Amino acid sequence: MRGVWTADQVRAAEERLIEQVPESTLMYRAAFGVAVAASDLLREHVGRVSGARVVLLVGAGSNGGDALWAGAFLRRRGVRVDAVLLAPDRAHPAGLAALRAAGGRVLAVTGSRSGGVASAESHSAGSDSAEAAAEVTARADLVVDGIVGLSARGPLRPAAAALVELVTAPVLAVDLPSGVDPATGEVTGPAVSATRTVTFGGLKPCHVLGAGAIHSGRVDVLDIGLTEELGTPELSLLDPADLRRNWPVPGPQDDKYSQGVVGVAAGSAVYPGAAILVTGAAVHATSGMVRYAGPAADVVRDHWPEVVATGTVADAGRVQAWSVGPGIGTGESGREVLRHVLRSGLPACVDADAITLLSQDETLWDLRDPGVPLVLSPHAGEFARLFGPVGADRVASVRRAAAHFDAVVLLKGNTTVIAAPDGRVLVNQARASWAATAGSGDVLSGLIGALLASGLDPWAAAGNAALLHASAADLAARGAPIGASALLAAVPAAIRRFRRAED
Numbered sequence: 001m002r003g004v005w006t007a008d009q010v011r012a013a014e015e016r017l018i019e020q021v022p023e024s025t026l027m028y029r030a031a032f033g034v035a036v037a038a039s040d041l042l043r044e045h046v047g048r049v050s051g052a053r054v055v056l057l058v059g060a061g062s063n064g065g066d067a068l069w070a071g072a073f074l075r076r077r078g079v080r081v082d083a084v085l086l087a088p089d090r091a092h093p094a095g096l097a098a099l100r101a102a103g104g105r106v107l108a109v110t111g112s113r114s115g116g117v118a119s120a121e122s123h124s125a126g127s128d129s130a131e132a133a134a135e136v137t138a139r140a141d142l143v144v145d146g147i148v149g150l151s152a153r154g155p156l157r158p159a160a161a162a163l164v165e166l167v168t169a170p171v172l173a174v175d176l177p178s179g180v181d182p183a184t185g186e187v188t189g190p191a192v193s194a195t196r197t198v199t200f201g202g203l204k205p206c207h208v209l210g211a212g213a214i215h216s217g218r219v220d221v222l223d224i225g226l227t228e229e230l231g232t233p234e235l236s237l238l239d240p241a242d243l244r245r246n247w248p249v250p251g252p253q254d255d256k257y258s259q260g261v262v263g264v265a266a267g268s269a270v271y272p273g274a275a276i277l278v279t280g281a282a283v284h285a286t287s288g289m290v291r292y293a294g295p296a297a298d299v300v301r302d303h304w305p306e307v308v309a310t311g312t313v314a315d316a317g318r319v320q321a322w323s324v325g326p327g328i329g330t331g332e333s334g335r336e337v338l339r340h341v342l343r344s345g346l347p348a349c350v351d352a353d354a355i356t357l358l359s360q361d362e363t364l365w366d367l368r369d370p371g372v373p374l375v376l377s378p379h380a381g382e383f384a385r386l387f388g389p390v391g392a393d394r395v396a397s398v399r400r401a402a403a404h405f406d407a408v409v410l411l412k413g414n415t416t417v418i419a420a421p422d423g424r425v426l427v428n429q430a431r432a433s434w435a436a437t438a439g440s441g442d443v444l445s446g447l448i449g450a451l452l453a454s455g456l457d458p459w460a461a462a463g464n465a466a467l468l469h470a471s472a473a474d475l476a477a478r479g480a481p482i483g484a485s486a487l488l489a490a491v492p493a494a495i496r497r498f499r500r501a502e503d
């Protein structure tokens, strides 16, 4: 599992660390890592380091300080470095002195409220101008974004935005891409799109959430001594090794019952698709047995002969967990199905129509045994019905909902957020959006139900299912649109890939 820490956690860790290590040492370490990454990018994109042109975009704080020191290191490798100061009076003094001493050129730019690079003033000998800053930025082989880091608020300021717009070269972001909200990954205006980001100590929310994850490019975490001091992460990401460890694999003593039997209550005679997709996902997720209960029993049997299918939940037979909701409708028959599942005292993944039913009828909650794991897996619309609009801070909303309902809540989307009632949060950022197709959520429901039946902790069940689901979508799509059936068909290949993966 990889941790993600907030800006406040990083600052607190820094305070503890600078009792042992001078602050300037942390900045050298950070800047040296940035310079190494810059050299790598130059080699990759330009084919050389010495003689290449790097432009540093330098803001008012230590983020700009990191960039200036990195520029000084790059000068020693023969790189031609221009620093564009966006807040000339507040540029990090020691970093600026180091860059100048190393022979870097400094251009000072002041922004106008109306946008654009309006005026310039010289901070070094030569004929600096706004035009010169614009010109070097446009002609750079690599741009280092030291505009703003952990103290960022809101979108890029106009002067910075105007320069960023001119960039055609790859961008290396220092700590995080400027213009992205460090806490939520939200991008509400102009922002840097980085090829790579070098961050310090650990990942921050903006590297893994929403647009921020895209704007960050590849993220390298550099341990400058901070990692040990960071404490419990705010969020976590599952990595392939987690999935490999967690995904149930039958052993020599297992039989079809011992691995957990999952019951599927989904679909209807009119809409059998949901029944087929949820059941199929459960069939492919784990070995063992799947029972289907509902009006689409005949169609499900035709599709998946290995499934034991009955007409009603009351006749389903013994199961260890339920996957309930997709396609059951929001009328009385759907309500009756949900009542049965909630009363059963078994773990359940509650999705789609079942979530809408819960949002319409509060008394349904009373049927639930509070000691029994429940996973709610809404998309944003269902979440809004249940708990109110998600808002910009998806993590905070989902965390609140999980505590409120005393359930694991998985909010679907390009960034899937999975919160446990005790506050733990997993996030899964999809690499592409091919899963945004009708019925793909039904596949997720089946995966979660199967993992619950296998006895996995509900938070882990939801998290592993989300990671596998996104990977199956990638495998199925390989760059072209897919339907949910193709995603479902790729589930075994995705499991195989994780089980083979070394990291």
Ligand SMILES: NC(=O)C1=CN([C@@H]2O[C@H](COP(=O)(O)OP(=O)(O)OC[C@H]3O[C@@H](n4cnc5c(N)ncnc54)[C@H](OP(=O)(O)O)[C@@H]3O)[C@@H](O)[C@H]2O)[C@@H](O)CC1
Pocket (backbone or CB within 6 Å): 010, 011, 013, 014, 026, 027, 030, 059, 060, 061, 062, 063, 064, 065, 066, 147, 148, 149, 150, 151, 152, 153, 154, 155, 156, 157, 160, 174, 175, 176, 178, 179, 200, 226
């Ligand atoms: N923590 C650690 O352990 C280590 C941290 N290190 C580094 O320090 C960085 C944090 O530095 P920091 O706190 O000095 O502030 P920083 O992010 O540079 O912002 C400066 C100023 O920018 C402004 N500004 C705000 N929003 C803006 C926007 N949208 N667009 C434009 N400007 C904007 C705002 O000033 P304002 O103009 O509002 O007065 C703000 O005060 C961190 O990210 C890492 O790189 C490393 O050196 C090693 C160890």
Ligand SMILES: Nc1ncnc2c1ncn2[C@@H]1O[C@H](COP(=O)(O)OP(=O)(O)O)[C@@H](O)[C@H]1O
Pocket (backbone or CB within 6 Å): 352, 379, 411, 412, 413, 414, 415, 416, 430, 432, 433, 434, 435, 436, 437, 438, 439, 440, 441, 442, 443, 444, 469
């Ligand atoms: N833009 C996106 N990028 C990646 N995955 C997405 C995106 N939008 C939705 N998904 C995923 O696709 C699935 C859609 O589920 P859902 O909205 O319930 O659809 P349906 O009800 O049609 O099955 C979820 O697993 C969700 O995380």
Ligand SMILES: [K+]
Pocket (backbone or CB within 6 Å): 063, 145, 146, 147, 148, 149, 173, 174, 175, 176, 177, 178
């Ligand atoms: K930055």
